[in-house]
Amino acid sequence: MAQYQIYVTYKQGIFDPAGATAERALQQMEFDEVNSVRIGKYITLEVAGAADAATRARVETMCEKLLANPVIEDFRIEEAQE
Amino acid sequence: MTRQSGTIGIVVFPGSNCEQDVAYSCEQLGIATRYLWHGERDLGGCEALVLPGGFSYGDYLRCGAVARFSPVMEEVIRFAEAGRPVLGICNGFQILTEAHLLPGALIRNAGLKFICRNVALRVEASCDWLGLPQATVLHLPINHGEGNYYCDAATLEGLRDGTVGRVILRFCAEDGADLPEGSAPNGSLDAITGVSNAAGNVFGLMPHPDRAVDPRACHSTDGGAFFTTVLSSFSKVVS
Numbered sequence: 001m002a003q004y005q006i007y008v009t010y011k012q013g014i015f016d017p018a019g020a021t022a023e024r025a026l027q028q029m030e031f032d033e034v035n036s037v038r039i040g041k042y043i044t045l046e047v048a049g050a051a052d053a054a055t056r057a058r059v060e061t062m063c064e065k066l067l068a069n070p071v072i073e074d075f076r077i078e079e080a081q082e
Numbered sequence: 083m084t085r086q087s088g089t090i091g092i093v094v095f096p097g098s099n100c101e102q103d104v105a106y107s108c109e110q111l112g113i114a115t116r117y118l119w120h121g122e123r124d125l126g127g128c129e130a131l132v133l134p135g136g137f138s139y140g141d142y143l144r145c146g147a148v149a150r151f152s153p154v155m156e157e158v159i160r161f162a163e164a165g166r167p168v169l170g171i172c173n174g175f176q177i178l179t180e181a182h183l184l185p186g187a188l189i190r191n192a193g194l195k196f197i198c199r200n201v202a203l204r205v206e207a208s209c210d211w212l213g214l215p216q217a218t219v220l221h222l223p224i225n226h227g228e229g230n231y232y233c234d235a236a237t238l239e240g241l242r243d244g245t246v247g248r249v250i251l252r253f254c255a256e257d258g259a260d261l262p263e264g265s266a267p268n269g270s271l272d273a274i275t276g277v278s279n280a281a282g283n284v285f286g287l288m289p290h291p292d293r294a295v296d297p298r299a300c301h302s303t304d305g306g307a308f309f310t311t312v313l314s315s316f317s318k319v320v321s
Contacts, residue, residue, distance in 0.1 A: 010189075014232060015269065017190050066151065069144055069180065071187040072232060 002051035003080035004059050008068045009040035043067055044080070051079050088313045089114040091128030093158060093174075095149045096120065100135035100171065100292055107295035108309055120152040130167040130312045131158060133174025135225070135290060145188065145228050146176035155181060167210045167312045168284045172226055175277075175286030183284045184277050185246045186233035192269020196227040200301065201267060203289060204254040209278035211285040212250060213311045219258040220251075221302040222289035224267065224275075229288035231270040231277070238272065244280060251276025251287055 010016050016038050023037035045062075049055050059077055068075040090108055094101045094117050101117060108115045116126060125131065138149035149155070155177075162168045162183050170178040178184045191197060205218040214220075233241070240246030253266045253273040266273040268288070276287035291305030 014189065015192055017192055017194065017269075021194060066147060067143070069147065069187055071179070071234075072189055 002047050002049060002055050004045045004047070004051075004056075005078045005080055006043040006045060006059075006063060006067060007040060007076045007078075008043065008063075008073050009038060009075075011072060011074055014072055088129035089116055089127070090309065090313070091116055091118045091125055091131045093118045093131055093133050093154055094120060095136070095138035095152060095177075097138045097140055097149075098134050098136035098173065100173075100290070103290070103292040104132050104134045104171070107292045107305060110295050111306055111309055113309055113313060118154060120149070120154050122154050123157055125154075125157050125161060131161060131169070133158070133168070133170040133177050134292065135172030135174060138173055138177065141173075141228070144176075144180070145173060146178075146180040149173075149177045150180040159183065162279075162284045165281060165283050169211050169308065169312070170284075170286035171290060171292060172229070172288055175288055176228070178284060178286045184279055184286045185237045185241065186231055186274075186277060188228055188288070189230045189232050190228050191226070191230050191267075197229075197267055198225045199223065199267075201289060202254050202256050202258070203251045203275065204258050205250065206252055207248045207250055207278075209248065209250050209282040209285045210315065211278075211308050211312050214307060217258060219254065219256075220304040220307075222291055222294045222304055223300060224289045225293075226268070226288055229268045229270070229275065231268075231272075231274040231288075233271065241274075241277065247280050248278045248282065249274050249276070250278050250285060251289070 019038040026034045063075045092101045092104050092115055105115045176188045179187050200223050203220045205214045241249050253275055261273050278285040291308035294300040294302045294305035297303050
């Protein structure tokens with residue numbers, strides 16, 4: 001079994017209202033050092049088979065087709081370490 | 083009452099909640115409808131399809147992302163690619179962008195609010211679903227948390243020159259004037275809230291024409307044009 005961690009985030013330049021709201025709240029809480037907050041999604045995936053190039057290619061296809069929308073989002077795949 | 087020939091199919095996903103609004107509005111306009119469940123693979127001979135508003139699959143992952151892979155969507159995509167008319171209202175618009183039948187995407191409103199109110203809209207171009215003159219001002223209700231239209235610069239250019247689609251509706255001031263830049267109620271890029279594909283047969287909009295047909299339910303009856311235009315192209319109206 002292979003495990004992957006997938007991070008899905010808004011592309012640069014796309015306004016993230018959830019992040020902006022958390023950012024303002026932190027600044028109002030006097031965490032003055034906060035410059036920017038961006039909120040994304042974290043997905044864990046367990047798939048049958050070895051964690052090889054073929055499996056990873058299929059995970060990339062899953063991201064492109066469903067888990068992320070390439071029009072607005074970037075994704076990053078990491079293989080989970082045991 | 084005149085009854086137009088042709089049946090509009092209303093595609094119902096788990097979590098759709100405006101299918102009855104579409105059916106009721108069409109009934110008021112003398113248009114026959116039938117529901118098509120998300121698991122069906124037969125469009126039942128419908129002449130046009132409407133994907134109604136709601137929260138298909140709980141809006142999980144992204145609005146419309148899961149609905150786009152429902153069995154019925156394979157047929158909807160085939161129907162659309164054959165040049166037949168498909169309309170997406172609100173969540174239906176989100177599903178059509180996720181299916182890449184329409185350019186761009188709908189992201190969370192720029193403000194903090196789910197917006198539910200009546201808005202003024204300006205017709206920018208015509209498509210199979212709307213044949214009103216350019217610059218006509220319409221009033222329809224909006225009701226969404228994720229209706230903020232976005233596309234990249236190349237797609238926006240393609241909407242201007244008609245290569246990837248057309249902007250059909252923009253938010254506007256009551257008198258039809260442009261809103262100041264960046265002041266669309268939901269933050270939409272260029273105040274865009276209705277887009278067709280390049281051929282004009284697929285059309286999506288965030289406002290709800292289905293809630294603006296019966297004068298007892300809404301101050302505006304501007305929604306009727308969206309449903310009657312498409313069928314008039316197929317049918318001779320019989321009385």
